Amino acid sequence: MTKKPFVYDANILIDGEKLGILSELMNCAKPANVTDLCLDEAASAEQLQEEVQAGKLNVVEVGDKLLAITEMDVARGLSTEDRSALWLAEQLQGTLLTNDGVLRREAEKRGNQVHGLLWLIEQCCLNNSLTTEHALELLDEMEDRSEEFRITKELVRQVRARIEAQDSRPQTGEDVK
Amino acid sequence: MHPYFAERLKALRMRHGLSLEQLAEAAGGVVSKQAISRYEKGEMMPSSSVLLALAKALNASLDDFFREPTVHLQEVNYRRRASLGVKRRKQIEGEILERLERYAELELITNKHLPFENPIRHMHVGDGDAAELAAEQLRQSWGLGSDPIQNVLELLEEHGCKVIEVQNAPDNFDGLSAWSDGQPVVGINAAFPNDRKRFTALHELAHLLLGLDGEHEERKENERLCNRFAGAMLIPAKALEREFIGERKHFSMQELRLLKQHWGISVQALIYRAKDVGLIDDQLFQRANQHIRRNDLHRNEGLEIPHQERTQRFDQLLYYGLSEGLISYSKAAHLRGVSLTQLQEDVGKIL
Numbered sequence: 001m002t003k004k005p006f007v008y009d010a011n012i013l014i015d016g017e018k019l020g021i022l023s024e025l026m027n028c029a030k031p032a033n034v035t036d037l038c039l040d041e042a043a044s045a046e047q048l049q050e051e052v053q054a055g056k057l058n059v060v061e062v063g064d065k066l067l068a069i070t071e072m073d074v075a076r077g078l079s080t081e082d083r084s085a086l087w088l089a090e091q092l093q094g095t096l097l098t099n100d101g102v103l104r105r106e107a108e109k110r111g112n113q114v115h116g117l118l119w120l121i122e123q124c125c126l127n128n129s130l131t132t133e134h135a136l137e138l139l140d141e142m143e144d145r146s147e148e149f150r151i152t153k154e155l156v157r158q159v160r161a162r163i164e165a166q167d168s169r170p171q172t173g174e175d176v177k
Numbered sequence: 178m179h180p181y182f183a184e185r186l187k188a189l190r191m192r193h194g195l196s197l198e199q200l201a202e203a204a205g206g207v208v209s210k211q212a213i214s215r216y217e218k219g220e221m222m223p224s225s226s227v228l229l230a231l232a233k234a235l236n237a238s239l240d241d242f243f244r245e246p247t248v249h250l251q252e253v254n255y256r257r258r259a260s261l262g263v264k265r266r267k268q269i270e271g272e273i274l275e276r277l278e279r280y281a282e283l284e285l286i287t288n289k290h291l292p293f294e295n296p297i298r299h300m301h302v303g304d305g306d307a308a309e310l311a312a313e314q315l316r317q318s319w320g321l322g323s324d325p326i327q328n329v330l331e332l333l334e335e336h337g338c339k340v341i342e343v344q345n346a347p348d349n350f351d352g353l354s355a356w357s358d359g360q361p362v363v364g365i366n367a368a369f370p371n372d373r374k375r376f377t378a379l380h381e382l383a384h385l386l387l388g389l390d391g392e393h394e395e396r397k398e399n400e401r402l403c404n405r406f407a408g409a410m411l412i413p414a415k416a417l418e419r420e421f422i423g424e425r426k427h428f429s430m431q432e433l434r435l436l437k438q439h440w441g442i443s444v445q446a447l448i449y450r451a452k453d454v455g456l457i458d459d460q461l462f463q464r465a466n467q468h469i470r471r472n473d474l475h476r477n478e479g480l481e482i483p484h485q486e487r488t489q490r491f492d493q494l495l496y497y498g499l500s501e502g503l504i505s506y507s508k509a510a511h512l513r514g515v516s517l518t519q520l521q522e523d524v525g526k527i528l
Contacts, residue, residue, distance in 0.1 A: 062225035077504035080239035102505040148525030
């Protein structure tokens with residue numbers, strides 16, 4: 001069975017780098033793709049280059065599709081990079097991974113599957129890319145810096161409760177589908 | 178072809194004062210000057226990798242290449258020294274245009290546009306007394322009473338005037354005034370001290386509101402009237418009389434420094450102002466100016482004012498757009514001219 005690809009936007013890559021879990025994310029949500037425009041926007045995340053070189057993050061050059069991307073009929077408040085992530089998710093019929101509310105809303109409006117970093121951490125736990133203990137530490141950090149991660153504390157608490165509940169169940173070790 | 182790309186690329190290149198060849202070089206050799214020329218003629222579009230290289234070379238965001246050019250500058254009037262060359266002026270105007278375009282896009286996304294109305298449009302200002310009266314009327318219309326203005330730049334923004342602080346401007350550029358599709362625009366040198374920013378902004382406002390820009394022979398007089406208006410906005414004649422305790426034969430620099438701190442107006446402008454409203458005679462005025470020159474105070478008065486002059490409306494709109502879910506973080510970073518990482522950190526600090 002072909003697995004649905006994942007498309008990362010720049011925000012989630014930067015957040016993943018901040019938490020030091022890029023590698024774990026790529027092990028979990030794969031195959032991982034990013035447009036060259038989003039990669040460039042997240043370029044300050046040094047660990048990213050290692051993931052690219054290791055072949056864990058596939059960089060898709062937008063190339064001559066720039067025009068099509070700029071002409072997408074989407075909300076004005078999206079950047080060219082946001083559009084490129086949305087475009088790639090639609091091209092690959094994949095799941096868009098973003099921590100940006102505006103991009104998320106637009107993607108859902110267009111019928112795309114979208115998830116954020118909290119969901120991803122939860123999935124990492126489910127397939128053992130992250131230990132429960134590590135995931136809970138990350139959630140604590142995100143709760144402390146909730147504004148920076150653009151999430152509500154309540155949402156973090158909900159995910160924490162689910163992970164703690166999950167911890168008592170048998171684990172399958174499967175990849176995210 | 179994209180409808181705006183060719184024009185935008187050329188405008189960005191011109192703003193940086195680069196030739197086609199220099200841009201090709203600055204882009205790291207990933208594109209030839211011939212190819213750039215074809216992009217600018219609208220004959221072809223670059224690939225994404227070439228666009229990224231061009232954006233880096235021009236210190237632009239990708240969105241800057243695709244934004245509709247809706248903003249135009251008209252009736253541009255400079256407050257500058259003669260040494261400010263045409264090329265540098267074009268670069269300054271280019272930066273202001275670019276910032277105005279980002280501003281206009283932000284207003285469009287957030288649906289927050291401030292209309293402008295000139296409350297003194299019917300006044301004819303032909304001499305100093307009329308300039309004084311115009312300032313008095315404007316202060317009244319804007320509800321300022323006779324108190325010091327805390328933040329001139331913010332005041333102008335609140336009344337529909339776009340204020341752009343020009344970064345990395347040369348020392349011989351103080352400010353400019355212009356119109357942009359019915360909106361007044363004031364550009365000022367961001368590096369100047371706050372008292373100079375305040376005076377310059379109000380001087381430029383005078384050009385816009387009083388409609389004084391005439392031919393060569395009138396220009397010097399117009400500049401004087403704009404200075405008079407700016408001084409009267411900063412410290413009204415009655416307030417100055419009260420502070421000076423009537424006409425004077427002598428005064429100390431310490432008195433003027435105290436007034437500077439309270440009213441946010443330079444010591445030099447205060448001396449002119451005192452002469453303009455008849456509180457000191459020509460002799461005292463000359464003596465004070467000699468003192469200023471002898472002590473090199475005309476270059477640096479050495480005393481900062483407490484008034485923090487900062488434009489705020491753009492950032493306010495930006496954070497409003499982020500909070501209300503109207504604008505993505507990536508878009509906000511581009512409009513603000515910072516990296517996405519930087520914006521995320523800034524938001525974390527602010528909230």
